[in-house]
Amino acid sequence: MHSRNWSHRNSSRTDVTTGTSTPRTAELEFKGVGVSPGIAIGAAFIVAPDDDTVVMREITVADVPRELQRFENALVVTRQQIHDLQHRMTAELGQESAQIFEAHLLMLEDRAILDEVVRVLKTKLQNIEFVVQQVAERYTQALLRLEDDYLRERAVDVRDIARRLLRNLAGHSSSALADLDQPCIVIAHDLSPSETAGLNREKVLGFATDLGSPTSHTAIMARALGIPAVVGMHDISLRVAANDAVLVDGQHGQVFIQPARERLERYERKAKDRRTIQARLTTLRDQPARTRDGYDIPLAANIEQPSDVDSVLTNGAVGIGLYRTEFLFVKSDHLPTEDEQAAAYEDVARRVAPYPAIIRTMDIGGDKFVSHLKMPQQVNPFMGWRAIRFCLAQPDIFKTQLRAILRASTLRNVKIMYPMISNVKEVIEANRLLAEAKTELAARSVAFDPDIEVGVMIEVPSAALTADLIAPHIRFFSIGTNDLVQYTLAVDRVNELVTNLYEPTHPAILKLIKNTIDVGHEHGLWTGVCGEMGGNPLLVPLLIGLGIDELSINAPGIPLVKDVIRSLRFSQAEELAQQALRSGSAEEVLANCRALVNHTAPEILELVE
Ligand code: PEP
Numbered sequence: 001m002h003s004r005n006w007s008h009r010n011s012s013r014t015d016v017t018t019g020t021s022t023p024r025t026a027e028l029e030f031k032g033v034g035v036s037p038g039i040a041i042g043a044a045f046i047v048a049p050d051d052d053t054v055v056m057r058e059i060t061v062a063d064v065p066r067e068l069q070r071f072e073n074a075l076v077v078t079r080q081q082i083h084d085l086q087h088r089m090t091a092e093l094g095q096e097s098a099q100i101f102e103a104h105l106l107m108l109e110d111r112a113i114l115d116e117v118v119r120v121l122k123t124k125l126q127n128i129e130f131v132v133q134q135v136a137e138r139y140t141q142a143l144l145r146l147e148d149d150y151l152r153e154r155a156v157d158v159r160d161i162a163r164r165l166l167r168n169l170a171g172h173s174s175s176a177l178a179d180l181d182q183p184c185i186v187i188a189h190d191l192s193p194s195e196t197a198g199l200n201r202e203k204v205l206g207f208a209t210d211l212g213s214p215t216s217h218t219a220i221m222a223r224a225l226g227i228p229a230v231v232g233m234h235d236i237s238l239r240v241a242a243n244d245a246v247l248v249d250g251q252h253g254q255v256f257i258q259p260a261r262e263r264l265e266r267y268e269r270k271a272k273d274r275r276t277i278q279a280r281l282t283t284l285r286d287q288p289a290r291t292r293d294g295y296d297i298p299l300a301a302n303i304e305q306p307s308d309v310d311s312v313l314t315n316g317a318v319g320i321g322l323y324r325t326e327f328l329f330v331k332s333d334h335l336p337t338e339d340e341q342a343a344a345y346e347d348v349a350r351r352v353a354p355y356p357a358i359i360r361t362m363d364i365g366g367d368k369f370v371s372h373l374k375m376p377q378q379v380n381p382f383m384g385w386r387a388i389r390f391c392l393a394q395p396d397i398f399k400t401q402l403r404a405i406l407r408a409s410t411l412r413n414v415k416i417m418y419p420m421i422s423n424v425k426e427v428i429e430a431n432r433l434l435a436e437a438k439t440e441l442a443a444r445s446v447a448f449d450p451d452i453e454v455g456v457m458i459e460v461p462s463a464a465l466t467a468d469l470i471a472p473h474i475r476f477f478s479i480g481t482n483d484l485v486q487y488t489l490a491v492d493r494v495n496e497l498v499t500n501l502y503e504p505t506h507p508a509i510l511k512l513i514k515n516t517i518d519v520g521h522e523h524g525l526w527t528g529v530c531g532e533m534g535g536n537p538l539l540v541p542l543l544i545g546l547g548i549d550e551l552s553i554n555a556p557g558i559p560l561v562k563d564v565i566r567s568l569r570f571s572q573a574e575e576l577a578q579q580a581l582r583s584g585s586a587e588e589v590l591a592n593c594r595a596l597v598n599h600t601a602p603e604i605l606e607l608v609e
């Protein structure tokens, strides 16, 4: 368990109105969607939304002390910031220019304003941000109505100070995530995939967000980094105060604020049990992912950045089944050059050799944006100018990437994969550009693997249904269930309001997967799964029974999935799949999957349910 010693923290607080001390508030429980397993305990680090919008939220009488404490904390921070500004201004521009801050400080200590905030908070029972904004606005309006010029100008000061207070109430800007100096639990309205990619796993013990869903790239990232996370918590970012003690249970989707001592003790015990099971799983590292009746399912790993390769190797993956190269573009402030890209791809290929590394060409768009690529705002980005569509429209950018991948292929373990293929024309065009990239490298006498394998992601229903047309142009299929489910079921993968409709065991999905596998086999192609469905230990027997040849999953999940495979007979998986293909209900299929794992590897359920 990642934790700081919270159970013994003395968290009494000072009352903003009387200056007396009150005991810490009772434990609060929040429920969301657990997207990255594990337990983390630490101090809350609040990330403020980018805009200054203040939302009204009703509170209860029991919440009043918490809101007052947040107000008190924000006042302390604001005073300190103004003192610092005052000193800086005095040093740079002289005493007179710094005078303005005297007025700001006086306002922060003005009893009339402070008492009014406390009174409104207690009578209206609204969140402190909203109360501060309302009180400040009333003062501003009153000042603006005065005759006296000097007093009218003070209205600007009230607004200024209120804005600063609100910002401090809301928390830190997301850029502060880059240089955290203390371990913490990040609480945010939302985190973008690039913000998550930049999280320092030494410092971020866990995170919880208002928005998000299990197959958003933010959630995928959290799993790859092994950071416990819960998303879809509606308004948690408004309900937690900076430095509150927070417990994140990423398996069950629960977050506890100021957890009670008994809760902490119970979680300590759970964490110990988890560690025991995980210690047993690590002994599987060098064992094959082979069913009890001798059927091998190579387990590869998904990576987002070259630094993830360490985790790939320590978790015993036999290669990389999906390298999401777009994060190289997302994390850079300029378009990475051919040399910069080649260096990253060569590094990955060399470190996993002799195992294969499947490098997916950039899947920009959807929920992954790159500011320097100047993509237009799109109303429906997941169905818009994304992935291969963007690349084919920008052949120079695409060919630069293809040349860089080719340069990394000299050890002959690199394969190329195109994302979001929706028709065969795209494959033919991408292959044409690949042939050009090869010719250009040959003209420069640069070495590469001339017979590099090319495959496509099957993640759009039209591709799954026309796999037979695509198959002659490529060497493998890799099913991207994250997008396949969203496009087939018309369920936005990043929208927490429809998470309950996101069903990988839906009969439509099973039919598309089965068709892809069968067509692949008829054409002599292997077919893998690189979407999150393949990393769900409950669904692995189903995929195996459907005939999948390889799974590529988040690296920390490999030991668990390997254990499920090693406890299983292929015949059991086949029977499960046959039954599933006959079933008309996603729930029934899921229940059968759970029943099988409960039968073959019961202790695994402890870790996943
Ligand atoms: C998928 O869609 O399943 C997939 C693996 O790609 P991504 O999650 O990057 O869209």
Ligand code: MG
Binding pocket: 419, 459, 480, 482, 483
């Ligand atoms: Mg996808």
